[in-house]
Amino acid sequence: MGGESAYVVDLAASDDETHRDRLRGASSIRTLGTVRGVESLGTRQVYANPWMTVREDEIQRADGSSGIYGVVDKPDFALVIPLDGERVRLVEQFRYPIGLRRWEFPQGTAPDRADSDPLQLAARELREETGLRAGKMIELGLLDVAPGMSSQRGRVFLATQLTEGFHEREHEEQDMRSRWFPRAEFEAMISKGEITDAQSIAAYTLLLLHEHSQP
Known part of the structure; x- marks a missing residue:
């Protein structure tokens, strides 16, 4: 999106300085001072x-x-779409501001408003919330959460070559649960208003665009 192509990261070779430098550069996305006349x-x-x-x-x-x-x-976040064949992994938790439990893709920010490498943050959120480890990550694009009121932005990653493990959820996530959904069921839940998380829906659109661009 926005002229950026999908970027593939093989986590087995994640020590490559080129990979890390590119992702760090991609996370420097705020502009200060005079902007377009304001x-x-x-x-x-x-x-x-x-x-x-x-x-x-x-x-x-x-x-x-x-x-x-x-x-x-708020600090920039990472959102991860864990994809295994024709199923995706979601997490469900209570969202206090709206007073409802909601299914969504794993996502989050670094502790204490710290800046974090987007790839490392994505891998951490995936591991903490689902217990999954990914052998490969593909960066799909950038999202602005609510640009009319917030500076927060986020990077979306597709996670594949997944292995199961134990989750490492934070204290605030103690009510969270996680499970696999067939993609057809996930899409039906969006249509029926059962999945309403804007970041998750936008991220899925990035996934569809990525898939359509593949030969």
């Missing part, structure tokens, strides 16, 4: 916790008028 004049932090910060920026628009912009800053 200038940031100042900022103040309104709220912070270990997972996010909220700031209010004073801005000046191209016509000289002033204003404010509230921004939620």
Whole structure:
């Protein structure tokens, strides 16, 4: 997407410096200062916790008028699509802000708002939430979560050559469960509104586009 081609990473050869350098470069995706006529004049932090910060920026628009912009800053995330033949692995957990349990692809951020190599983060989230280890990862693309209010962005990976293992879930994920779904059932759950996680649905679209591009 956005002119970026899928990038294949063989995890058996993941010590290759070229692979790591490219992925680190891909994670440097924020722009500061004047952007297309909107200038940031100042900022103040309104709220912070270990997972996010909220700031209010004073801005000046191209016509000289002033204003404010509230921004939620969260670290970049990685989302993983574990694919084994014609089935995908999902996780289900309680999402407190909406008060509902939801099935979605494994995804997450590094602890304490730290920056992390996207590939390493993807492998970690896959292992922690499902216990799966991937022999190969393909980077499918980039997602903006809610660009009207948040700076958070995420990288999507396709994980294949999977082996089962024990999960390593964090304390906040103690209610999580995981299982395989046939792709046809997964797509039906989207159609019926049973899967509503925007990142998961967008990531699946990237997978379909990737598959359509293959000879």
